[in-house]
Amino acid sequence: MTDGLEFTRDGAVARLTFSRPEKMNAITRGMWAAIPGVAAEVEADPELKALVLTGAGRHFSAGADIGEFRELRSTAEAAAKYDEAVDSAVAALTAMRKPTVAMVQGNCIGGGCQISVACDFRFAADDARFGITPAKLGIVYHFASTRQLVSLVGPAHAKYFLLSGELVDATRAREIGLVNDVFPAADLESATARFAETLCARSQASIRGMNRIIEKIVAGQERTDDEVEEIRLAALHGEDYAEGVDAFLNRRAPKFTYR
The missing domain is CATH 3.90.226.10 (2-enoyl-CoA Hydratase; Chain A, domain 1)
Structure with a gap:
């Protein structure tokens, strides 16, 4: 270092x-x-x-x-x-x-x-x-x-x-x-x-996707684009989404796996 x-x-x-x-x-x-x-x-x-x-x-x-x-x-x-x-x-x-x-x-x-x-x-x-x-x-x-x-x-x-x-x-x-x-x-x-x-306990798919979208907004972007829509679609198809919904419905802490 x-x-x-x-x-x-x-x-x-x-x-x-x-x-x-x-x-x-x-x-x-x-x-x-x-x-x-x-x-x-x-x-x-x-x-x-x-x-x-x-x-x-x-x-x-x-x-x-x-x-x-x-x-x-x-x-x-x-x-x-x-x-x-x-x-x-x-x-x-x-x-x-x-x-x-x-x-x-x-x-x-x-x-x-x-x-x-x-x-x-x-x-x-x-x-x-x-x-x-x-x-x-x-x-x-x-x-x-x-x-x-x-x-x-x-x-x-x-x-x-x-x-x-x-x-x-x-x-x-x-x-x-x-x-x-x-x-x-x-x-x-x-x-x-x-x-x-x-x-660390939150969905890393959510955190990283939203961090990228916020970066775009701060840089001046005003509308969605293909990258943003791909981030959102990938999250919907990801394991974290299914785990988060199931954990909420069953009143338990989620165990997210996205890395």
Whole structure:
């Protein structure tokens, strides 16, 4: 695994940890470049059903490692190449059909917040702080990530983040829809684990199909297409559908088998 990242498994749940606590888990270009491979590994492994992303120590991530910028973003051409790694990481997380959960403690700023927004869910400790700071660096934010942020919190709140570079606390982040829920720091791990277990217990055919359809909607698609109809038809013919209906009618917990 790339320096600065740790990848572990616990049953059906994988975990990707930003592991540079001495740098507040700042993300290097090498770490950005490694994320698509992690996403692909999780997607390809039939034993894995969800991916949790978090940071080692007190923080999720303070963002991209600015210490690299003088060397790796010293010219417009170099910056464009660097941004390719960032864009690929965000695209890989966005395209995952298996659900992703950002478990956020402490600072979640810049590229760290960008990663969390690319995930399907965000659970935060009550000490978490969120911010996106391109206006402090003279950078114009990525199109795909801007679209995701606008879809999540609306244009007014997206402008607040991107134009001011100000930070918001976890309570405010929940109020505007940036995070799904907030927990006392001591309870964040167990709350996230419970939710991951819930995801693993649901029909994976349903989860992955709906995740793909939602991705299309967020990207601007307004009508169904052949892929959407194929996803829905395959689910109707799948074993999970028959199992779910039978379990409901017989008042028992379903045992889904789709992998």
